Amino acid sequence: MTHTLKVLALNGSLKPSPEFSNTEDLIQLVLNYMAAVDGVVIESEVLRLADLNLELGVKAKMGPEDEWPAVSTKMLAADVVLFGTPIWWGGMSSLMQRVMERMDDFDEQYMRQGRNLLYNRVAGIVITGAEDGAQSIMGRLMSSLNFFGFTLPPEAVAYWVGEVGMYDPEDPEVRRRNRTTDMMAQKLATNLAFYAVLLKAWPLEFDAATKEKT
Amino acid sequence: MTHTLKVLALNGSLKPSPEFSNTEDLIQLVLNYMAAVDGVVIESEVLRLADLNLELGVKAKMGPEDEWPAVSTKMLAADVVLFGTPIWWGGMSSLMQRVMERMDDFDEQYMRQGRNLLYNRVAGIVITGAEDGAQSIMGRLMSSLNFFGFTLPPEAVAYWVGEVGMYDPEDPEVRRRNRTTDMMAQKLATNLAFYAVLLKAWPLEFDAATKEKT
Amino acid sequence: MTHTLKVLALNGSLKPSPEFSNTEDLIQLVLNYMAAVDGVVIESEVLRLADLNLELGVKAKMGPEDEWPAVSTKMLAADVVLFGTPIWWGGMSSLMQRVMERMDDFDEQYMRQGRNLLYNRVAGIVITGAEDGAQSIMGRLMSSLNFFGFTLPPEAVAYWVGEVGMYDPEDPEVRRRNRTTDMMAQKLATNLAFYAVLLKAWPLEFDAATKEKT
Amino acid sequence: MTHTLKVLALNGSLKPSPEFSNTEDLIQLVLNYMAAVDGVVIESEVLRLADLNLELGVKAKMGPEDEWPAVSTKMLAADVVLFGTPIWWGGMSSLMQRVMERMDDFDEQYMRQGRNLLYNRVAGIVITGAEDGAQSIMGRLMSSLNFFGFTLPPEAVAYWVGEVGMYDPEDPEVRRRNRTTDMMAQKLATNLAFYAVLLKAWPLEFDAATKEKT
Numbered sequence: 045m046t047h048t049l050k051v052l053a054l055n056g057s058l059k060p061s062p063e064f065s066n067t068e069d070l071i072q073l074v075l076n077y078m079a080a081v082d083g084v085v086i087e088s089e090v091l092r093l094a095d096l097n098l099e100l101g102v103k104a105k106m107g108p109e110d111e112w113p114a115v116s117t118k119m120l121a122a123d124v125v126l127f128g129t130p131i132w133w134g135g136m137s138s139l140m141q142r143v144m145e146r147m148d149d150f151d152e153q154y155m156r157q158g159r160n161l162l163y164n165r166v167a168g169i170v171i172t173g174a175e176d177g178a179q180s181i182m183g184r185l186m187s188s189l190n191f192f193g194f195t196l197p198p199e200a201v202a203y204w205v206g207e208v209g210m211y212d213p214e215d216p217e218v219r220r221r222n223r224t225t226d227m228m229a230q231k232l233a234t235n236l237a238f239y240a241v242l243l244k245a246w247p248l249e250f251d252a253a254t255k256e257k258t
Numbered sequence: 259m260t261h262t263l264k265v266l267a268l269n270g271s272l273k274p275s276p277e278f279s280n281t282e283d284l285i286q287l288v289l290n291y292m293a294a295v296d297g298v299v300i301e302s303e304v305l306r307l308a309d310l311n312l313e314l315g316v317k318a319k320m321g322p323e324d325e326w327p328a329v330s331t332k333m334l335a336a337d338v339v340l341f342g343t344p345i346w347w348g349g350m351s352s353l354m355q356r357v358m359e360r361m362d363d364f365d366e367q368y369m370r371q372g373r374n375l376l377y378n379r380v381a382g383i384v385i386t387g388a389e390d391g392a393q394s395i396m397g398r399l400m401s402s403l404n405f406f407g408f409t410l411p412p413e414a415v416a417y418w419v420g421e422v423g424m425y426d427p428e429d430p431e432v433r434r435r436n437r438t439t440d441m442m443a444q445k446l447a448t449n450l451a452f453y454a455v456l457l458k459a460w461p462l463e464f465d466a467a468t469k470e471k472t
Numbered sequence: 473m474t475h476t477l478k479v480l481a482l483n484g485s486l487k488p489s490p491e492f493s494n495t496e497d498l499i500q501l502v503l504n505y506m507a508a509v510d511g512v513v514i515e516s517e518v519l520r521l522a523d524l525n526l527e528l529g530v531k532a533k534m535g536p537e538d539e540w541p542a543v544s545t546k547m548l549a550a551d552v553v554l555f556g557t558p559i560w561w562g563g564m565s566s567l568m569q570r571v572m573e574r575m576d577d578f579d580e581q582y583m584r585q586g587r588n589l590l591y592n593r594v595a596g597i598v599i600t601g602a603e604d605g606a607q608s609i610m611g612r613l614m615s616s617l618n619f620f621g622f623t624l625p626p627e628a629v630a631y632w633v634g635e636v637g638m639y640d641p642e643d644p645e646v647r648r649r650n651r652t653t654d655m656m657a658q659k660l661a662t663n664l665a666f667y668a669v670l671l672k673a674w675p676l677e678f679d680a681a682t683k684e685k686t
Numbered sequence: 687m688t689h690t691l692k693v694l695a696l697n698g699s700l701k702p703s704p705e706f707s708n709t710e711d712l713i714q715l716v717l718n719y720m721a722a723v724d725g726v727v728i729e730s731e732v733l734r735l736a737d738l739n740l741e742l743g744v745k746a747k748m749g750p751e752d753e754w755p756a757v758s759t760k761m762l763a764a765d766v767v768l769f770g771t772p773i774w775w776g777g778m779s780s781l782m783q784r785v786m787e788r789m790d791d792f793d794e795q796y797m798r799q800g801r802n803l804l805y806n807r808v809a810g811i812v813i814t815g816a817e818d819g820a821q822s823i824m825g826r827l828m829s830s831l832n833f834f835g836f837t838l839p840p841e842a843v844a845y846w847v848g849e850v851g852m853y854d855p856e857d858p859e860v861r862r863r864n865r866t867t868d869m870m871a872q873k874l875a876t877n878l879a880f881y882a883v884l885l886k887a888w889p890l891e892f893d894a895a896t897k898e899k900t
Contacts, residue, residue: 058528058573094528100486100567102560132530133572133616134821139528141566145486148560163412176847179776180822183397186404188561190396193412195453198377198462200404205818207849209866224851238462239409246460248412248452272742272787308742314700314781316774346744347786347830348607353742355780359700362774390633393562394608402775419604421635423652438637591840610832611825618828618842623881626805626835626890666890667837674888676840676880 047241051078051088052122053170054115056129056140060094066172066204067128068092069216070229074126074170074202077233084237091115093139102148112146123240124166125194127185131173131205136181144188151192160193164243167194168236171203174213178203195243197235202228261455265292265302266336267384268329270343270354274308280386280418281342282306283430284443288340288384288416291447298451300338305329307353316362326360337454338380339408341399345387345419350395358402365406374407378461380454381408382446385417388427392417409457411449416442475669479506479516480550481598482543484557484568488522494600494632495556496520497644498657502554502598502630505661512665514552519543521567530576540574551668552594553622555613559601559633564609572616579620588621592675594668595622596660599631602641606631623671625663630656689883693720693730694764695812696757698771698782702736708814708846709770710734711858712871716768716812716844719875726879728766733757735781744790754788765882766808767836769827773815773847778823786830793834802835806885809836810878813845816855820845837885839877844870 053075057065071090078086096115099106105113119125129140154160167189171178182201190196204225206213219225267289271279285304292300310329313320319327333339343354368374381403385392396415404410418439420427433439481503485493499518506514524543527534533541547553557568582588595617599606610629618624632653634641647653695717699707713732720728738757741748747755761767771782796802809831813820824843832838846867848855861867 058530060528100488100522102486132569132576133619134612134825135563135569135572138566138569138573141560141563141569144561144563145566160412176818176820176845177822178818178850179401180397180819182404183394183401183776184562186400186410187393187397187415190400190410190412190414191561195412196400196404196410198374198404198407198409201401203818203850205847205850207852207864208820208845208847209864210849222849222851235462242456242460246456248449272744274742314702314736316700346783346790347833348611348826349777349783349786352780352783352787355774355777355783358775358777359780390604390606390631391608392604392636394605397562398776405775417604417636419633419636421638421650422606422631422633423650424635436635436637588840607829608825611822611829613825614828614832614838615821615825615843618824618838618840621840623840624828624832624838626802626832626837628832629829663890670884670888674884676877 046083046085047244048085048087049123049237049240050121051075051086051124051126052118053088053090053126053128054143055090055092056137056143057092057094058130058137058139061092065092066214066216066219067130067170070170070172070202070204070219070225071126071128073229074168074233077230078237081234081237084241089118093143098142098146102145104149116146120161122165123244124168124236126168126170127189128170129181131171131177131181134177134180136184147192162193164247165194166236166240166243167196167200168232169201171201172219173205175206175208175210178205195239197239199228199231199235202232260297260299261458262299262301263337263451263454264335265289265300265338265340266332267302267304267340267342268357269304269306270351270357271306271308272344272351272353275306279306280428280430280433281344281384284384284386284416284418284433284439285340285342287443288382288447291444292451295448295451298455303332307357312356312360316359318363330360334375336379337458338382338450340382340384341403342384343395345385345391345395348391348394350398361406376407378457379408380450380457381410381414382450383415385415386433387419389420389422389424392419409453411453413442413445413449416446474511474513475672476513476515477551477665477668478549479503479514479552479554480546481516481518481554481556482571483518483520484565484571485520485522486558486565486567489520492644493520494642494644494647495558495598498598498600498630498632498647498653499554499556501657502596502661505658506665509662509665512669517546521571526570526574530573532577544574548589550593551672552596552664554596554598555617556598557609559599559605559609562605562608564612575620590621592671593622594664594671595624595628596664597629599629600647601633603634603636603638606633623667625667627656627659627663630660688725688727689886690727690729691765691879691882692763693717693728693766693768694760695730695732695768695770696785697732697734698779698785699734699736700772700779700781703734708856708858708861709772709812712812712814712844712846712861712867713768713770715871716810716875719872720879723876723879726883731760735785740784740788744787746791758788762803764807765886766810766878768810768812769831770812771823773813773819773823776819776822778826789834804835806889807836808878808882808885809838809842810874811843813843814861815847817848817850817852820847837881839881841870841873841877844874
């Protein structure tokens with residue numbers, strides 16, 4: 045039996061298309077490994093956040109030019125969401141932090157409706173940085189995504205960081221040669237697929253309001 | 259059908275038994291809610307880390323007096339592990355950090371054997387603090403527990419923090435009255451039970467070495 | 473003798489003027505306490521980041537509409553810079569993270585010229601949040617500001633966070649009544665003034681290239 | 687004129703003496719650079735925390751065998767304190783976290799006496815890790831040390847981290863060759879010396895109780 049999984053990947057790079065993005069390159073590697081998982085077909089889309097107009101604020105729509113509603117619709121339709129970000133001064137990019145702020149509206153809806161909208165979706169994380177900070181950002185993202193209702197499979201992250209002061213941290217070949225990052229990408233892909241298939245077959249469907257299983 | 263779940267709770271409070279521990283009180287609330295989930299029976303044990311001799315180091319056993327081997331054996335036998343810690347100066351307690359260091363040996367075994375020992379176990383987090391730091395510690399714990407192979411269900415945390423400079427942050431009644439913390443405990447219990455039952459029925463069993471599903 | 477100190481405050485609130493901002497209200501309290509320090513006169517300016525167009529990127533100027541150059545010029549002219557941010561999902565606001573990204577160019581200039589441009593400037597931090605995360609954000613900001621060359625006086629932060637799930641975290645009166653936050657603001661103001669006066673009188677002027685004191 | 691500075695260095699390595707410690711090796715490099723600063727003579731002591739019995743708890747003395755009182759006495763007598771720690775699963779070592787917990791008593795004394803005991807002391811940070819997490823730990827330590835009253839000079843940290851999955855992160859030669867880490871150590875030494883001399887000459891002496899300058 046073949047399972048079709050919809051995968052949405054958000055790339056929080058500061059660079060708009062068509063500039064080369066290390067984060068996107070690693071996202072693509074994870075997508076390739078997902079496509080290679082037995083019994084799984086993926087339909088994927090990668091959004092470069094720097095190409096979009098994600099307005100400031102925490103409401104579902106912040107003005108007529110705001111492109112967040114299109115992103116949130118795609119997120120709700122996905123089985124798997126990949127959050128990819130570079131590291132800037134120890135933090136996720138301002139674009140990925142903007143996504144966290146915009147997702148606040150999901151939490152508002154949860155409070156009003158008693159049901160977490162993102163249950164039964166699986167999240168993965170991709171991080172690239174010059175030399176340091178991946179695990180801290182991973183923790184930041186996991187703590188937020190977990191409250192938003194995502195399921196985080198084991199080994200939910202693929203990252204690359206270089207040695208402190210490394211001469212060529214932006215060179216994609218250095219990262220591509222790194223066997224640990226490659227293994228992380230493969231493991232992440234496998235586990236995302238497993239949990240996504242599992243939750244489609246056996247969804248978490250407790251109705252928070254009535255405590256009845258629907 | 260009734261599922262029996264083994265739950266191990268680690269309390270990282272700095273206070274040995276029989277002193278009252280706010281962290282343990284909140285752990286107990288989560289256990290009570292787990293016991294109330296339909297179709298689930300729990301067999302639970304709470305270990306107060308301050309009562310144990312967890313030696314310094316990163317090997318499986320660090321000397322004849324070391325009690326970590328008993329803890330790690332119980333962890334491997336559990337379906338659900340609760341990690342409970344107070345907040346001290348923005349961090350998890352030194353006892354819970356010691357647990358992370360001792361779990362490093364699981365990672366060593368993973369590297370040697372190609373299989374993550376803690377797959378198909380579900381982790382939950384309990385944090386109590388005077389006023390600040392729960393989400394940061396939650397992130398720290400999640401990023402480590404995730405690499406160790408645990409599955410983190412949505413809303414994997416119950417925490418209590420008070421207002422900055424609150425007069426009576428140690429008073430358990432203040433915390434017990436807090437409806438948000440109570441709801442977190444209930445949600446955590448429900449989701450731990452759901453994922454633990456799910457993974458017992460449909461375990462993640464890919465063999466990392468052969469890429470064959472066993 | 474009276475010392476005149478130029479103070480620049482950046483407010484990273486997501487709300488543009490003239491909406492009420494809790495972060496700005498606490499910034500103003502710190503400025504009031506600074507103005508009350510004996511022997512000190514302050515010339516202050518508060519910039520609401522949501523009112524400015526801070527373009528995405530890490531160059532000194534990112535296009536003709538970019539208002540970062542005006543902000544960076546003011547920062548270099550200041551004796552004291554206050555960084556104020558709300559907490560969103562455990563992180564500083566996307567606007568304050570954007571400031572960190574734009575300050576990256578100071579670091580590029582440092583690498584080229586061998587001198588940290590922001591030496592002898594003193595930084596303070598103001599954080600407001602519903603319930604959690606101030607110390608983690610304080611750490612994030614301090615680790616970045618420290619590399620950028622700022623001096624961080626003891627007790628460099630004034631923050632307010634409420635109890636988890638507090639009913640009215642946005643009500644400024646709740647925060648204004650908090651004696652701990654008030655004392656933090658006063659201490660921050662005093663220490664900022666002391667270190668700013670000190671560094672004007674006795675600046676760190678080692679020439680990194682020659683190791684000679686200029 | 688020559689200034690004599692007392693420097694206390696705490697090494698939070700998990701390895702007791704006489705095992706080789708990368709953290710201690712980097713601490714020693716910073717001490718060497720401090721000794722080379724013009725006009726400064728240092729009297730330094732390095733304590734290996736793994737050799738000491740730092741009892742669990744938050745009181746000034748936790749039993750007759752507790753060696754924290756000797757450490758805290760040395761800390762209060764020092765002009766400069768170096769906090770050195772390895773990275774374990776994204777956090778400072780359990781020994782360094784234990785130090786933060788024990789320093790809580792300084793804060794208790796501050797609350798009772800209205801004066802921060804550690805004013806006019808300068809802190810520096812040394813971190814070594816296999817591949818990731820230095821800036822996050824730096825932030826954790828800075829946010830705590832700042833509240834404890836230490837002055838953090840610009841560029842207060844020297845760290846080494848390797849590329850993800852690096853084959854030989856424990857090999858000291860790899861770290862010793864790293865020019866960025868070497869420059870950080872030199873800058874840290876220079877700035878610690880400058881601020882320590884400065885604060886001895888012009889101490890922060892506001893009396894918090896009376897608001898009079900003593």
